[in-house]
Amino acid sequence: MRVLDDRWVIVLAAATVAGASLPAGIPWPVPALAIAISMLGRARLGLVVCFFVLASALAHDHARAVVAIDPGPFESSVALVTDPIRSAGGVRVDVMVDGVRYEAAGWGAAGARLRDRLAGEHVELIGTVRSVGDDPYRLRRGVDGVISVDTVGSWSSAGGPSGAANMVRRLLAAGAEPLPLDDQALFLGIVFGDDREMSVVVKDDFRAAGLTHLVAVSGQNVAFVLALAGPVLRRLQVHSRWALTLALLGFFGLVTRFE
Numbered sequence: 001m002r003v004l005d006d007r008w009v010i011v012l013a014a015a016t017v018a019g020a021s022l023p024a025g026i027p028w029p030v031p032a033l034a035i036a037i038s039m040l041g042r043a044r045l046g047l048v049v050c051f052f053v054l055a056s057a058l059a060h061d062h063a064r065a066v067v068a069i070d071p072g073p074f075e076s077s078v079a080l081v082t083d084p085i086r087s088a089g090g091v092r093v094d095v096m097v098d099g100v101r102y103e104a105a106g107w108g109a110a111g112a113r114l115r116d117r118l119a120g121e122h123v124e125l126i127g128t129v130r131s132v133g134d135d136p137y138r139l140r141r142g143v144d145g146v147i148s149v150d151t152v153g154s155w156s157s158a159g160g161p162s163g164a165a166n167m168v169r170r171l172l173a174a175g176a177e178p179l180p181l182d183d184q185a186l187f188l189g190i191v192f193g194d195d196r197e198m199s200v201v202v203k204d205d206f207r208a209a210g211l212t213h214l215v216a217v218s219g220q221n222v223a224f225v226l227a228l229a230g231p232v233l234r235r236l237q238v239h240s241r242w243a244l245t246l247a248l249l250g251f252f253g254l255v256t257r258f259e
Contacts, residue, residue, distance in 0.1 A: 019055030026057040069145035074129040106149035113152035120158030126151040165254035189215030
């Protein structure tokens with residue numbers, strides 16, 4: 001496809017914003033496939049139209065009705081949707097129960113037990129739940145309720161590719177343990193974009209130096225993965241090489257949470 005000049009980039013951005021403002025009930029894979037076809041066919045105008053339709057479809061999916069949450073005691077096994085992060089002196093994580101998304105937050109011992117878990121795992125939580133009300137930040141993230149966690153019970157690991165991705169994350173984190181804390185966090189940020197443990201000072205230093213892209217997943221990380229797999233890929237036929245490359249990139253996406 002020909003490189004988009006500044007005018008086409010502006011048109012593309014405007015079409016995306018306009019599409020997001022006009023939700024329509026169109027299955028998002030349809031315009032996503034059309035985008036791929038437009039790129040192969042080098043059709044710039046078609047690409048703009050497809051981005052408009054894709055943004056409209058995604059906006060329609062997001063504009064869902066909020067689930068009514070009755071406040072009260074909560075006790076259930078939940079599936080972690082995100083990796084836990086430190087927040088307000090505790091630990092916060094998004095979880096899913098029976099198709100409903102919650103934000104769970106724990107402090108003290110409960111927060112410490114949540115902190116070591118990873119996305120895809122299942123954990124028993126005991127606490128209290130309430131509705132998010134009109135909180136725009138939580139509503140934009142699709143969260144319907146907030147769980148204040150008192151007790152974190154048993155847990156089970158994720159299965160399949162998600163479990164393998166978590167194993168890789170824990171293996172790399174274990175390998176970095178001999179390093180000082182700031183160096184550990186920097187290593188994990190550079191390797192797969194996990195900057196949750198980076199101190200405010202280090203984050204500010206990177207921001208001031210304009211180097212925050214180094215602790216975010218980018219083409220550099222993809223190049224490292226493909227270079228590591230290069231000796232194997234070069235020995236394969238074209239179709240096998242293509243399939244393995246896609247599988248590697250998909251698995252790396254799981255490891256990095258598709259950042």
